Amino acid sequence: MESKTTKKVTRGRPVCEIKQAEQKAKLIFSAKQLLNIKSYSQITIRDIASEASINSAMIKYYFGGKENLFVELIQSIADEQFSQFEDLGEHKKPVYLFIRRFGEILQSHPGIVHLLSEEVLNKTTPLARAFMAAFPARVSKFLPPLIQQETGISDTKKAKLAAFQLITLLVSPYILKTLRQQAWQIDDTEIQGEAWAKDLYRHFIYGLKESNTNEVES
Template sequence: MTTKVTRGRPVCEVKQAEQRAKLILAAKELLNLKSYSQITIRDIAAQASINSAMIKYYFGGKENLFVHLIQAIADEHFSQFEELHEHNKPLYLFIRRFDEILQTHPGFVHLLNEEVLDKTTPLAKAFMGAFPARVSKFLPQLIQQEAGVEDLRKAKLAAFQLITLLVSPYILKTLRQQAWGIDDSEIQGEQWAKDIYQRFVHGLKESDIDEVEF
């Protein structure tokens, strides 16, 4: 049985939207399996069962398709962060939800590690704008709200520390598994989130970096 491949430029706007969504989904699925550099336009087209010419027609090329993918993932998940300030433990909920993003989107980590860090490409800039830049706007405020940190600069530094705690176990996966013998199940789930939350918030409330004597 052969898969029917759509050819030509679709006229219907609904059809166009469907094909764009299919291509974005295909890119997401492939990114969960292999690196960005290994994924070809033909791979994406085959995964979506759509003619490869449609990628250039809709997105202008592979890189811009992944830019749209990044924005789609960000829009999907960041909407759930908007109401966190209404809860009495917003940082715990943020940790749980952010960790779920890392778990369910391994391609997110692949892209960050291989195509974003120390790079200035349009793809890297899109990633920075869609994720880190957005987190940097609301996470310091959550820290101020829950931990009582009045100094905004300290809250920003604390927010960066928290993101580092959450992301580094995924970026350093090989080191974590081979040197420390820590598998994925040990850095995921409710208990992991509680451990990070308790240590992080307790440290913020009980110490002031400027006043600690060494």
């Protein structure tokens, strides 16, 4: 008499760890691509699965849901992008290089701007908290010392306020895109590239050094 064997049903879940990692990476990449063209609230689990050509059940299996998937996306982008800031302290003009590199992140990752303006500001969701930890919190740690290094400012509180001002100058043209384009007729090319970075850098550094000099003299 033949013995009956029971086959394990995987429901599309790959047993191989490498295959699992590949599927997770593919889902995260697909979410990133969609976020560049759609708002977070408009993106569905089905959209992500379709873009990745993977069963939508895998999103819950790997991440627990859409929000956790985007939390991992935020962390992966932050880890990848912030690695390029590690050597700034070795340069003569670290603040200028920061402006250039941070501007490139804003240009090449419009989805990050979408998340910031639509899902992070004035919200306290897990996604918003993850974004704050991955981006603003990191910048608040390493940018003030760079400003102190380049300007000679000794007051750490003043350096922190200056760093916040600089981030505001960099990010606001992207968050206020509709206002910038429709009311001021300033297109994207005018807030990008070397010329914009140099102009922003000169105004920021000059004003900061002038303020610091006046305080010392008084």
